[in-house]
Amino acid sequence: xxxxxxxxxxxxxxxxxxxxxxxxxxxxxxxxxxxxxxxxxxxxxxxxxxxxxxxxxxxxxxxxxxxxxxxxxxxxxxxxxxxxxxxxxxxxxxxxxxxxxxxxxxxxxxxxxxxxxxxxxxxxxxxxxxxxxxxxxxxxxxxxxxxxxxxxxxxxxxxxxxxxxxxxxxxxxxxxxxxxxxxxxxxxxxxxxxxxxxxxxxxxxxxxxxxxxxxxxxxxxxxxxxxxxxxxxxxxxxxxxxxxxxxxxxxxxxxxxxxxxxxxxxxxxxxxxx
Amino acid sequence: xxxxxxxxxxxxxxxxxxxxxxxxxxxxxxxxxxxxxxxxxxxxxxxxxxxxxxxxxxxxxxxxxxxxxxxxxxxxxxxxxxxxxxxxxxxxxxxxxxxxxxxxxxxxxxxxxxxxxxxxxxxxxxxxxxxxxxxxxxxxxxxxxxxxxxxxxxxxxxxxxxxxxxxxxxxxxxxxxxxxxxxxxxxxxxxxxxxxxxxxxxxxxxxxxxxxxxxxxxxxxxxxxxxxxxxxxxxxxxxxxxxxxxxxxxxxxxxxxxxxxxxxxxxxxxxxxxxxxxxxxxxxxxxxxxxxxx
Numbered sequence: 310x311x312x313x314x315x316x317x318x319x320x321x322x323x324x325x326x327x328x329x330x331x332x333x334x335x336x337x338x339x340x341x342x343x344x345x346x347x348x349x350x351x352x353x354x355x356x357x358x359x360x361x362x363x364x365x366x367x368x369x370x371x372x373x374x375x376x377x378x379x380x381x382x383x384x385x386x387x388x389x390x391x392x393x394x395x396x397x398x399x400x401x402x403x404x405x406x407x408x409x410x411x412x413x414x415x416x417x418x419x420x421x422x423x424x425x426x427x428x429x430x431x432x433x434x435x436x437x438x439x440x441x442x443x444x445x446x447x448x449x450x451x452x453x454x455x456x457x458x459x460x461x462x463x464x465x466x467x468x469x470x471x472x473x474x475x476x477x478x479x480x481x482x483x484x485x486x487x488x489x490x491x492x493x494x495x496x497x498x499x500x501x502x503x504x505x506x507x508x509x510x511x512x513x514x515x516x517x518x519x520x521x522x523x524x525x526x527x528x529x530x531x532x533x534x535x536x537x538x539x540x541x542x543x544x545x546x547x548x549x550x551x552x553x554x555x556x557x558x559x560x561x562x563x564x565x566x567x568x569x570x571x572x573x574x575x576x577x578x579x580x581x582x583x
Numbered sequence: 584x585x586x587x588x589x590x591x592x593x594x595x596x597x598x599x600x601x602x603x604x605x606x607x608x609x610x611x612x613x614x615x616x617x618x619x620x621x622x623x624x625x626x627x628x629x630x631x632x633x634x635x636x637x638x639x640x641x642x643x644x645x646x647x648x649x650x651x652x653x654x655x656x657x658x659x660x661x662x663x664x665x666x667x668x669x670x671x672x673x674x675x676x677x678x679x680x681x682x683x684x685x686x687x688x689x690x691x692x693x694x695x696x697x698x699x700x701x702x703x704x705x706x707x708x709x710x711x712x713x714x715x716x717x718x719x720x721x722x723x724x725x726x727x728x729x730x731x732x733x734x735x736x737x738x739x740x741x742x743x744x745x746x747x748x749x750x751x752x753x754x755x756x757x758x759x760x761x762x763x764x765x766x767x768x769x770x771x772x773x774x775x776x777x778x779x780x781x782x783x784x785x786x787x788x789x790x791x792x793x794x795x796x797x798x799x800x801x802x803x804x805x806x807x808x809x810x811x812x813x814x815x816x817x818x819x820x821x822x823x824x825x826x827x828x829x830x831x832x833x834x835x836x837x838x839x840x841x842x843x844x845x846x847x848x849x850x851x852x853x854x855x856x857x858x859x860x861x862x863x864x865x866x867x868x869x870x871x872x873x874x875x876x877x
Contacts, residue, residue: 387748417754427745430768432876439763440753476876489749496753 326570327559330362330547338363338530339384339419339500344396346379346388353379353392355554361500361547366522366531368541368562371551372577377534380551381502384532385419386412400500417444420493424505426485428477428492433469436477436488437495444496455495462528463491464521483514487521494529501525503533507540519544538578542566550574612853619850622843628851631801632828637840641848643799645855646815647822651716651795652785654818655723660777663728667735672747672761691729696789698726703793714821719795726790727780734776738769767874774867781863782856788826796821797831825852 330337339361346354354376361367369377382388384398386405389412397404405415429436437456446452456473460466465487469480477488486506493501503522507515515537522531522544535541541548541562548565550558550573558565558574569575576582584592626640633639666683674680702722712718742765750760766773799822802815809816823831829848832841 385752387752413754413756415754416752421748421752423745423748423752425745427743427749429746429749429764430875435876440755443755443759443763474876492749492753 324571324573325555325557326574327358327556328561329360330365330561332362332365332546335362335365337361338401339532340399341380341384342397342399344380344383344394344398346376346383347393347395348391353554354383356556359549359556359559361530361532363499363530364526364528365546366526366533366544367547367549368545369532369534369549369551370536370538370541370577372582373536375551376554377549377551378504381504381532381534382421384500384502385416385421387421417496418498419500419502420496420498421502421504422486422489422493422506424508426482426489426509428480428485428488430476430478432474433477433480433488434473437492440492440496459491459495460488462494462521462525463487464517464524465491481514483510483517486510486514486518490518490521490525494525498529500530500532503531505534505536508536515540538566538580550577552577615846615849615853619846619848619853622847623850627847632799632844633838635838637838639838639840639844641825641828641844641851643802644823644825644828644848645851646802647716647795647799648785648824648826648852648855650815651719651723651791651822651824652781654716654720655727655784656777656781658720659724659727659731662724663731663735664773666728666732667739668761670732671736671739672757672765687729687732690725691733693726694789695726695787698722699790699793701725702790707794713819714794714796714798715819716795716822717818719791719822719824720818722790722794723784723787726787727784730783731776731780734780735773738772738776739765741772742768767871770871770874771867774863774870778860778863781859785856785859786826786852788824788830791824791827792830795824795827797823797827799823799828825855 337360341359343358344354344356345352359380369381371377379388379392383392383394386394388394394406398406400415400419403410405412405419429439431439434456437459438452441452441455446455457466457470460469465484468484469475469488477485480488486509490501490506507518510518519540522533525531533541533545545562548560548562549556550565550569550571552573558569558571560570564570565574566578569578628640628645629642630638630640631643632641670680670683674683699722702718702725706712706718706721707714712721746764746768747760750764751757755763800820801813803811803813804815806814807816808814809818811817812820825848829845829852832838832845832848836845838844
C-alpha cells in the first residue's frame with residue numbers, strides 16, 4: 310500500500326502541474342486560493358489552489374491521508390468545528406469563510422453526500438421534505454412535487470414511489486445513498502460535493518450511482534472524492550491528484566490518466582503506489 | 584486445555600452466572616408478590632391508612648407516589664435534557680465540561696439520605712416550603728438529575744456522527760439538527776433512561792422522609808383545586824409515599840395488620856413500577872413511530 314510514499318526525494322515532491330479549466334460554456338464557479346487546513350497544530354492540507362468549472366464533474370484522487378477529503382469538507386465548511394482553515398474559498402465571487410457569510414445558507418448552495426449513506430430515522434418522504442419544511446416550504450402539493458423530482462433525478466423514484474411513508478432505514482445501501490443524493494439536491498444546491506459516495510456500495514449500485522451523477526451534471530457542478538481510479542476516469546472531466554497534503558497535478562481527466570506531467574501522479578494512476 | 588474446551592467452560596460459567604442472577608431476581612419478585620398478593624383488593628388500593636386499627640389501605644400513599652413522581656420528572660427531565668444536549672452537542676472538551684462531568688458523577692453517588700437531609704435543611708427549613716410535595720419533588724430532582732443527565736447524554740452518544748453531518752450539510756443549524764434529527768432518533772434510548780430513573784424515584788424513601796414528610800392527611804378526591812389544603816393536587820401538603828409508608832410501618836407501625844400491609848404495599852409498589860414500565864415502553868414505541876415512521 311504505502312510503498313516509498315514517504316521516502317520520495319524532496320525535489321520530486323516539488324514538481325507540480327496545475328492547470329485552469331478553460332472550456333467554453335463552463336465558467337469557474339468555485340476556486341480556492343492558498344488554502345491551508347490545520348487539525349490542531351497538525352497541518353493536513355498545505356496547498357490547494359484549484360478552480361472548478363460549472364456543470365462538470367471534477368474528481369479528487371490520491372492515496373489515503375493525502376488531504377482530499379479534508380479539502381472537500383472545507384468547501385462547504387463542514388470542518389468548522391474540527392479544523393482551522395486559512396486562505397480563500399471563493400464561491401461565485403464570495404469568500405465563504407468571511408464572518409458575514411450565512412454558513413447555513415451557504416451549505417444549502419453547496420450540498421454534500423457522505424461516504425457512508427446516512428438517511429435520517431424518518432420516512433423516505435420526510436428525509437427529503439423535512440429540511441424544506443424548516444425553510445418554509447409547507448404546501449403539500451409543492452412538497453410532493455419536489456420529493457418526486459428529486460427522487461427521479463436520483464434515479465430512485467421508480468423503486469420507492471409506493472413506499473414513501475416507510476422508514477428510510479429499511480433501504481439497501483445503494484438506495485440509501487441515492488436517497489441521500491435526492492435529499493441533497495432537494496434544497497436546490499449549485500454544487501454537489503461527494504466524499505467517496507460509492508465506497509460502501511456493490512458494483513451494480515456503483516454503476517447506477519455513476520449514471521445518476523452523469524445525468525446530474527446537467528444541473529449541478531459535481532466534485533467527487535474517489536479511491537476508484539476507473540470511476541474517476543469514467544465520469545469526470547477534470548481530475549486533481551493529491552499527495553501528502555498538496556495538489557500535485559490538476560488537469561483534464563484524459564491528460565491525467567494518459568499523459569501525466571508529474572512522476573508521482575504517473576506512479577499513482579498506474580498503480581505503483583497508493 | 585484446547586481452545587474448544589476453554590470456550591465451552593467459559594460458556595458454561597457464564598450461563599451459570601446469568602442463571603444465578605435470574606434466579607435471585609425471580610425469587611425476590613416471587614416472594615414479594617406471593618406474600619403481598621393476598622392483601623391486594625380494591626379496598627386496599629383506594630382507602631386511606633389507619634394508624635391503630637386494622638383494615639387500613641394505601642390509597643393516598645399510592646396517589647402521592649405517582650403525583651411526586653410526575654412532579655419530580657416534570658422538573659428534572661427538561662433540566663437533564665438541556666444539560667445533556669449542552670454537554671454532548673455543544674460543549675467543547677475542556678476543563679469546564681470535565682468539571683461538570685465530575686460534579687455529575689459525584690452527585691450521582693451521593694447517598695439518598697444525604698440528599699434528603701440537604702433537602703430538609705434547604706427546602707423545608709431555609710426556603711420554608713415545609714414538609715411538602717414540593718420539597719420532596721425538589722429533593723428527588725437533586726437525586727435524579729445526575730443519573731438522568733448521564734443517561735440522556737449516553738443516548739445522544741449512540742446516534743452516529745454521520746447523522747449530525749447529514750443535518751448540517753443540508754444547511755440546518757446545529758439546533759435544528761439536534762431537535763429534528765438527533766432527538767427523534769434517540770427517543771427509545773432516552774425513554775429507557777427515563778423509565779429506569781422513574782423506577783428509582785418511585786421506590787425512593789430516604790430522600791423523602793425529611794422532605795415530603797411521613798404523614799398522609801386525608802384527601803378529598805372530589806376537590807381538584809390545587810390551592811385547597813385537602814385537594815390531592817395541592818403541592819404544599821405533606822405527602823407520605825408508598826415507599827416511605829413501607830419503611831414507616833416496618834419501623835414504628837402499631838396497627839395489628841402492619842406486616843400484611845407492608846407486604847401488600849411492597850407488592851403494589853413492584854406492580855406499579857412494572858405497569859409504569861410497560862406503559863412507557865408502549866407510548867415510547869408509538870412516539871418513535873410517529874417521529875420516524877419506522
